[in-house]
Amino acid sequence: MRVTSERYAIGLARAFGGAIIFGIPLLMTMEMWSLGFSMGRGRLLLLMVFTLVLLIGLSYFSGFEKTFSLKEDAMDAFAALGVGVITSAVLLVVLAVITFDMSWGDIVGRVALQSVPASIGAMLGRKQLGDEQDMDAEEERKREAGYAGELFLMLAGALFLAFNMAPTEEMILIAFQMTPWHALALGVLSMLLLHVFVYSIGFSGQEGRPEGGTFLSTFLHFTLTGYGVALLVSLYVLWSFGRTDGVSVAEMANMLVVLGFPASLGAATARLVV
Amino acid sequence: MNREHKAGEIQTAKAEQQVPWLEWAASGIGLFLVLGIFGVIGWQVFNGATTPPEIIVEVDTVAPVEGGYRVLFLARNTAGEAAAQVEIEGTVSKAGADTETSRVVLDYIPGHSERQGGLFFTYEPRSGSLAVRATGFTTP
Structure with missing residues (x-):
């Protein structure tokens, strides 16, 4: 089937749909607006680069069109980021978060930060909103990619959900009011749900237990690794937002477990969404 | 669909010629916006973004x-x-x-x-x- 401009236009429209739906929770979150201008510029730049790399990877697994080469994945990633930027800019102006008497650095910072979830949404839009997708090719890619691909999808899912929670003041407040026992319980619960979501309750896209794998080897190989990925992603996101600056290690561990909860759910369900 | 995917290598050469103009436009605009944003943020990094408030x-x-x-x-x-x-x-x-x-x-x-x-x-x-x-x- 030839990819025509009309078909591409449909994919692009779905991308805008995805950007709005996945982006709206954060577009309407107050902390995101102030983080846009107050977070470290170097960290914001790094986050944008990280997003671009993530988008290229996501484009490989499920983009708004089937891709054949790195060049096409890169083109799709730029298009998705473009869609994310435009969607964020328009909505932020409509919501009066951006007004034109603001300084350029302020405006660009706000749009740039919001474009992270919006562009991931744009990339996933085709998969979630489209009907005619090439499931076979997609499954084949996921199989070919093996363990590394598995980890990448976990990382993408963890980042998306963690990113949705991390800006809010609540993450820190919850960490403050938890005792060590609460933190331990939440950590165990996160791992349990991660394991159950991925291997037991028959969501579509669920993994079969690897051949010859016992419960213990599966647990070590996937669940524990998945939770590790979730914690690392949480640390990265918290650091990006400056939440870890000057915080004691003990308090940081609490914050990681709190944010690790949504992150591990994201890691577990990445296969359903991507 | 599946067969087409298997013929991926052959398709690669063709696909490059067949990239629709809209895809070029969308990617081009995206690239332009990305460079613009990276530029503005990067400029701030080196131009006193870290001086304390006055x-x-x-x-x-x-x-x-x-x-x-x-x-x-x-x-x-x-x-x-x-x-x-x-x-x-x-x-x-x-x-x-x-x-x-x-x-x-x-x-x-x-x-x-x-x-x-x-x-x-x-x-x-x-x-x-x-x-x-x-x-x-x-x-x-």
């Missing part, structure tokens, strides 16, 4: 309102870093009377940006000396 307060207008006077001011952050919880204090002193002080807290003033606010007084601000200044901030 806040200058200017009185904009003074107008009589019911029960007193309203002073509108502009608080301008001339440095690169954003300031949070900026406290603005205004005083009006009148000869032979106490000084009247009013305060307000602005949530944020981003770097190189300004925010507007207002203070209320019961004394006529023009009759005495009106002074408005920022007394402090926290880092966000």
Whole structure:
């Protein structure tokens, strides 16, 4: 089937749909607006680069069109980021978060930060909103990619959900009011749900237990690794937002477990969404 | 569909010629926006984005309102870093009377940006000396 401009236009429209739906929770979150201008510029730049790399990877697994080469994945990633930027800019102006008497650095910072979830949404839009997708090719890619691909999808899912929670003041407040026992319980619960979501309750896209794998080897190989990925992603996101600056290690561990909860759910369900 | 995927290698050469113009346009606009954003943020990195806040307060207008006077001011952050919880204090002193002080807290003033606010007084601000200044901030 030839990819025509009309078909591409449909994919692009779905991308805008995805950007709005996945982006709206954060577009309407107050902390995101102030983080846009107050977070470290170097960290914001790094986050944008990280997003671009993530988008290229996501484009490989499920983009708004089937891709054949790195060049096409890169083109799709730029298009998705473009869609994310435009969607964020328009909505932020409509919501009066951006007004034109603001300084350029302020405006660009706000749009740039919001474009992270919006562009991931744009990339996933085709998969979630489209009907005619090439499931076979997609499954084949996921199989070919093996363990590394598995980890990448976990990382993408963890980042998306963690990113949705991390800006809010609540993450820190919850960490403050938890005792060590609460933190331990939440950590165990996160791992349990991660394991159950991925291997037991028959969501579509669920993994079969690897051949010859016992419960213990599966647990070590996937669940524990998945939770590790979730914690690392949480640390990265918290650091990006400056939440870890000057915080004691003990308090940081609490914050990681709190944010690790949504992150591990994201890691577990990445296969359903991507 | 599946067969087409298996013939991927053959398709690659063709696909390059067949990239629709809309895809070029969308990717091009995306690339342009990405470079623009990276440029602006990158520029800030090397141009004093990390200098601590410096806040200058200017009185904009003074107008009589019911029960007193309203002073509108502009608080301008001339440095690169954003300031949070900026406290603005205004005083009006009148000869032979106490000084009247009013305060307000602005949530944020981003770097190189300004925010507007207002203070209320019961004394006529023009009759005495009106002074408005920022007394402090926290880092966000």
